[in-house]
Amino acid sequence: MSDRIESGEAIHALFGGTFDPIHYGHLKPVEALAQEVGLNRITLLPNHVPPHRPQPEANTQQRLEMVKLAVAGNPLFSVDERELHRLAPSYTIDTLEEIRHEQGEKIPLAFIIGQDSLLTLHYWHRWQSLLDYCHLLVCARPGYTDKLDTPELEHWLEQHRTTNIDNLKQQANGLIYLAHTPLLDISATDIRRRKHNGISLDDLLPPTVQQYIEQQGLYR
Ligand SMILES: Nc1ncnc2c1ncn2[C@@H]1O[C@H](COP(=O)(O)OP(=O)(O)OP(=O)(O)O)[C@@H](O)[C@H]1O
Ligand SMILES: O=C(O)c1ccc[n+]([C@@H]2O[C@H](COP(=O)([O-])O)[C@@H](O)[C@H]2O)c1
Numbered sequence: 717m718s719d720r721i722e723s724g725e726a727i728h729a730l731f732g733g734t735f736d737p738i739h740y741g742h743l744k745p746v747e748a749l750a751q752e753v754g755l756n757r758i759t760l761l762p763n764h765v766p767p768h769r770p771q772p773e774a775n776t777q778q779r780l781e782m783v784k785l786a787v788a789g790n791p792l793f794s795v796d797e798r799e800l801h802r803l804a805p806s807y808t809i810d811t812l813e814e815i816r817h818e819q820g821e822k823i824p825l826a827f828i829i830g831q832d833s834l835l836t837l838h839y840w841h842r843w844q845s846l847l848d849y850c851h852l853l854v855c856a857r858p859g860y861t862d863k864l865d866t867p868e869l870e871h872w873l874e875q876h877r878t879t880n881i882d883n884l885k886q887q888a889n890g891l892i893y894l895a896h897t898p899l900l901d902i903s904a905t906d907i908r909r910r911k912h913n914g915i916s917l918d919d920l921l922p923p924t925v926q927q928y929i930e931q932q933g934l935y936r
Pocket of ligand 1: 740905
């Protein structure tokens with residue numbers, strides 16, 4: 717499937733997450749990534765049953781609503797609800813298979829993850845097949861280095877890594893790009909903990925999402 721595309725095609729980037737809640741640690745690095753790589757289309761994919769973690773605190777509808785509020789009016793983003801209709805764990809490979817089927821073989825598809833997700837990628841369902849469907853774009857995250865503990869993952873990264881952005885547009889899938897995005901020390905875990913402890917969430921997530929959290933009485 718990784719035929720070269722002579723003219724270079726716009727990349728359709730996907731960004732999956734539990735988003736409990738969505739925050740600036742998601743939005744700002746990904747917006748910077750769009751600049752760095754030249755993305756004009758990012759599809760957010762909130763999951764229903766996250767594969768490798770306990771059920772989220774906010775329910776699926778609330779997490780979806782927060783994602784929608786966070787990107788309302790921003791033409792870079794759209795929201796795809798397909799994983800919400802799946803009762804089984806939201807394995808990324810299943811979603812990629814579907815989207816690749818819908819978009820055809822030529823469009824470059826990319827799945828965005830944070831550095832922490834890269835470190836545990838070898839636990840993902842059929843992880844070695846992910847690149848059959850997409851590129852992986854990895855955003856830097858404070859506290860996580862490029863050093864991978866597992867030789868198998870390290871080898872896989874070295875085999876597929878590119879530093880050339882043009883390659884991401886000329887191939888439909890198969891590459892890993894470690895981006896130079898800004899480091900934001902924000903996590904949903906910390907936001908939930910702050911809210912439990914009555915600490916301000918200012919500057920951690922969009923005001924509309926903060927208002928929604930208040931209004932719904934989330935993370936008390
Ligand atoms: N501050 C951040 N910088 C870079 N990437 C991030 C950051 N926060 C989350 N991500 C990435 O966004 C994706 C979705 O993350 P997720 O919704 O689990 O957020 P989280 O803040 O890590 O949540 P939690 O603290 O509940 O584990 C993952 O690929 C994760 O690596
Ligand atoms: O496919 C898998 O096995 C898999 C394992 C862990 C996480 N993921 C996906 O990776 C994205 C980020 O996950 P999380 O748990 O950090 O929100 C989200 O879209 C998950 O569905 C996917």
